[in-house]
Amino acid sequence: MLIFSAPRPRLRRGLLALMAATLVATFPARADDMQDAAKLLKAGQHQQALERVNKVLASKPRDPQARFLKGLILTEQGNTREAIDIFSKLTQDYPELPEPYNNLAVIYASQGQYEKARTALEQSIRTHPSYATAYENLGDVYAKLASQAYDKALQLDSSNAGAQNKLSLVRDLVGGPAPAAKPPVIVAQKAPAPAEKPAAEKPAAEKPAAQKPAAQKPAAEKPAANATAEVLAALNGWAEAWSKKDADAYLAYYAKDFKTPGGEARADWEKGRRSRIAAPKSIAVAIASPKVTMTAADQAKVTFRQTYRSDVLKNTSTKTIEMVKSDGRWRIQQEKSGS
Numbered sequence: 001m002l003i004f005s006a007p008r009p010r011l012r013r014g015l016l017a018l019m020a021a022t023l024v025a026t027f028p029a030r031a032d033d034m035q036d037a038a039k040l041l042k043a044g045q046h047q048q049a050l051e052r053v054n055k056v057l058a059s060k061p062r063d064p065q066a067r068f069l070k071g072l073i074l075t076e077q078g079n080t081r082e083a084i085d086i087f088s089k090l091t092q093d094y095p096e097l098p099e100p101y102n103n104l105a106v107i108y109a110s111q112g113q114y115e116k117a118r119t120a121l122e123q124s125i126r127t128h129p130s131y132a133t134a135y136e137n138l139g140d141v142y143a144k145l146a147s148q149a150y151d152k153a154l155q156l157d158s159s160n161a162g163a164q165n166k167l168s169l170v171r172d173l174v175g176g177p178a179p180a181a182k183p184p185v186i187v188a189q190k191a192p193a194p195a196e197k198p199a200a201e202k203p204a205a206e207k208p209a210a211q212k213p214a215a216q217k218p219a220a221e222k223p224a225a226n227a228t229a230e231v232l233a234a235l236n237g238w239a240e241a242w243s244k245k246d247a248d249a250y251l252a253y254y255a256k257d258f259k260t261p262g263g264e265a266r267a268d269w270e271k272g273r274r275s276r277i278a279a280p281k282s283i284a285v286a287i288a289s290p291k292v293t294m295t296a297a298d299q300a301k302v303t304f305r306q307t308y309r310s311d312v313l314k315n316t317s318t319k320t321i322e323m324v325k326s327d328g329r330w331r332i333q334q335e336k337s338g339s
Contacts, residue, residue, distance in 0.1 A: 037069055046077050064094050071103065080107050091123075098128035105137060109144070117141045168314065228292045231300045231323055234330035239285045247274045255324055255331035280310035298325040306337075 033056050040049035050073045056066040071086040084107055090100040101124035108117040118141050124134040150167035153160055234253065241249035251270055260269040277283070290304035300323045307316045321335040 034065060034069065037066075037073075041069070041073055041076065046073050049073050050077075062093065064090060064097065068100065068103075071100070075103070075107060080111070083107060096127060098124040098131045098134060101127065102131070102134045102137060105134075105141070109137075109141060114141050114145050114148070118145070227294055227297070227300065227325075230325075231292050231302060231330050232290060234323065235287060235290060235302060235304070235321075238332070239287050242277070242285045243283055245277050245280075245283055247277045250277065253332055255326060255333045258332060259334045280312055282311050284309045299323070300330070 033052050037049045037052035037056075040046075040052060050070065053066050053070045053073065056063060057070065060066065067086055067090055071083045071090070074080075074083040074086065084104060087100040087104045087107075090097065091104070094100070101120045105117040105120035105124070108114070108120060118138065121134050121138040121141060124131060125138065128134070147167060150163045153163040154167065157163070238250065238253040241253065251273065258266070260266060286307040286309075288305045288307070290302050293301045293303075295301055301320065302323065303318065303320045305316065306319045308314070317337050319335060319337050322333045323330045324333045325331075
């Protein structure tokens with residue numbers, strides 16, 4: 001999403017400080033009106049803010065700070081046509097200021113006029129080469145233009161896998177239609193049968209004449225098979241809790257001695273996980289081709305392909321987790337992600 005020089009409070013304050021340093025000293029009364037107007041805008045009282053700005057412009061119609069603030073207010077009110085007119089005239093009267101170009105670009109982009117947005121942002125950067133906001137916005141505009149180009153390529157050649165992959169990557173960055181999320185799926189994996197040791201042959205003289213081979217007892221295989229099924233069930237429950245955005249249930253699948261990435265404190269790691277689970281509107285985690293290796297009666301290693309999909313991100317990776325059984329439950333002791 002493109003970033004306005006304002007109305008985000010931090011950026012708006014920086015802008016007012018940039019343009020108002022000399023104006024405040026020269027016109028203290030007008031500065032008070034401008035500060036009041038800025039506070040009203042921040043509070044969402046757009047009409048009151050506009051009245052205060054118009055009061056300043058009645059006596060100083062060419063004031064750049066008041067004109068810019070009026071442009072912000074009109075943008076917030078949805079009056080983009082008049083806002084474009086104000087920002088455009090500011091670029092003509094004060095071409096050394098980068099912010100009017102940037103805010104013009106934001107309006108153009110909101111209307112789908114990405115070429116106009118790109119031109120405005122490039123001019124903003126030429127005016128102020130260290131203006132970080134314009135660089136970030138320009139990156140978003142380039143990504144959107146790339147998305148349109150890849151989409152056109154697929155319209156002309158629907159079998160173009162390269163364009164399809166690139167389009168998916170770009171849409172992960174700038175947003176766009178994505179396939180409907182599917183519920184987590186786990187493909188059951190059969191437990192490997194333990195290798196059979198050949199029985200030692202007895203001397204021929206001692207072997208009974210028509211002796212039948214002893215019946216194989218599968219009892220020794222049952223513990224391994226049961227443990228594998230339990231591990232897969234725990235893995236499935238972990239994925240479902242994540243997909244349901246149930247942070248408490250999700251975190252309950254981690255062992256007390258879980259090795260956090262980078263060795264950070266468990267409390268800090270849990271806080272970060274809760275935040276990442278709460279942030280997206282929706283999450284779907286799919287697990288495919290899990291391979292379970294029992295390293296001990298109460299320890300297992302599982303390798304699988306994980307696909308994570310939310311309303312803002314899609315990612316597929318190979319993951320390996322080490323699980324341990326404690327208090328009758330299988331829990332994650334360590335997890336590693338690959339490519």
